[in-house]
Amino acid sequence: MVAADTLSRVFSALADPTRRDIVARLAVGDATVNELAAPYDMTVQAVSKHLRVLQDAGLVSSGRQAQRRPMHLEADVLDLLTTWLERYRRQAEERYRRLDDVLRAMPDDVDPMPPRHPPDLTESPDPTEPTT
Amino acid sequence: MVAADTLSRVFSALADPTRRDIVARLAVGDATVNELAAPYDMTVQAVSKHLRVLQDAGLVSSGRQAQRRPMHLEADVLDLLTTWLERYRRQAEERYRRLDDVLRAMPDDVDPMPPRHPPDLTESPDPTEPTT
DNA sequence: CACTTCCTCAACCGATTGGTTGAATACCGA
């Protein structure tokens, strides 16, 4: 993933169970790399890499006290995902509700599915991300 | 990603901008593979693959009318993510609020950061997913 | 100073990803 947008980086970062678990543990409180690595059956370097991915996604930040680097969860970024999710969840829900109304109001002799081009999706929103 | 858990599959599926865009368009209404592929600068096969990933994640389902396979968004799965996100967002928020209280109530001569082992994270939740 | 602790950097490896081309399948229409 080279220079992907924030949304992609965050989703991608959370696509790994180990990284999700790290986020879960950091939600409880800050922790050093060593402490974070302890429970897993993998090297500290591997965990360090995972933390880097989370940092690049903006999900965690690293402080500094002596040699230790206490990692801190930046929960604000999660709002980004929530916003994205809610948008389309709500949109789909709304659409479902409307379809429901149509079905309820519809006389029995009407074909419920037009044979071609259900909606005019071809002139739908352009493929570039809304980014808002 | 071989036989990953649902959460991983869904996050992973949404980590790609093209796939997110497809989800966005399917939120407006069902569409066939060809219709979905039209706006992108890539082959229909590539889009078909993307749709497969979304299907494996449970995000879309495919119907059938003649040769066409109208794809449908299954928005329910998004709730899974929302639940996960909200859990840790809330937890971090709560923790922040509590820290805030402590700082406000704290006399000035106390070191705000204990030199070692901030919380007892070593006995934190086990690395396996909560799955709840 | 030497020594240890905590962490990252670099190189490597096998598996997966996101795309391609080309062929196969399934269905409709003349």
Add this chain to the structure above:
DNA sequence: TCGGTATTCAACCAATCGGTTGAGGAAGTG
């Protein structure tokens, strides 16, 4: 029956991912 249209399957490819080992770098401690 012969096309044409819609979709998938299969093989391939370069790039990325998640892990490893090994070698530092930075900071406290004897």
